[in-house]
Amino acid sequence: MTTIAFSLNGRAVQAEVEAGTRLIDLLRESFDCTEVKEGCGEGECGACTVLLDGRPVTSCVLFAWQAHGRTVVTVAGLPKQELSRIQEAMVGQGAVQCGFCTPGFVLSIKALLDSNPTPTRGEILAAVSGNLCRCTGYERIARAVEQLTRQGGSPCAP
Numbered sequence: 001m002t003t004i005a006f007s008l009n010g011r012a013v014q015a016e017v018e019a020g021t022r023l024i025d026l027l028r029e030s031f032d033c034t035e036v037k038e039g040c041g042e043g044e045c046g047a048c049t050v051l052l053d054g055r056p057v058t059s060c061v062l063f064a065w066q067a068h069g070r071t072v073v074t075v076a077g078l079p080k081q082e083l084s085r086i087q088e089a090m091v092g093q094g095a096v097q098c099g100f101c102t103p104g105f106v107l108s109i110k111a112l113l114d115s116n117p118t119p120t121r122g123e124i125l126a127a128v129s130g131n132l133c134r135c136t137g138y139e140r141i142a143r144a145v146e147q148l149t150r151q152g153g154s155p156c157a158p
């Protein structure tokens with residue numbers, strides 16, 4: 001067992017982990033971060049996406065010890081206004097159905113817009129290429145991001 005320390009959704013936390021403990025298991029089982037979903041368990045679907053130092057990663061293929069000294073953000077750790085804004089755009093464009101993929105998409109979209117507030121359609125599709133949605137298809141998700149892009153910077157944005 002190793003003790004690791006990291007920032008989780010803005011809080012300093014510590015945990016005892018085995019060398020082979022996956023980050024997704026640590027988050028779900030030790031910190032009740034059940035918003036981090038497990039789909040494929042192989043790094044392919046993006047349901048388990050979290051932000052590690054601001055970049056989207058698939059937590060099912062990372063070891064927990066890899067979070068040591070770093071910053072982890074789940075969808076529950078986003079500022080409420082920012083989360084609402086992304087969710088409302090996705091719902092408004094019909095980009096949420098079963099919702100299983102949504103936390104991962106929200107984090108990939110947030111990371112995209114943080115680094116590139118005016119992405120092209122191609123950049124949007126590239127940014128969410130690691131997230132699979134079996135319900136809505138990517139057209140609606142891309143439209144939601146384009147809606148957010150149009151709202152970007154406006155003091156009237158929700």
Ligand code: FES
Nearest residue numbers: 039040041046060
């Ligand atoms: S559960 Fe991690 S990528 Fe699918």
Ligand code: FES
Nearest residue numbers: 097098133134135
């Ligand atoms: S909304 Fe069901 S998988 Fe995306």
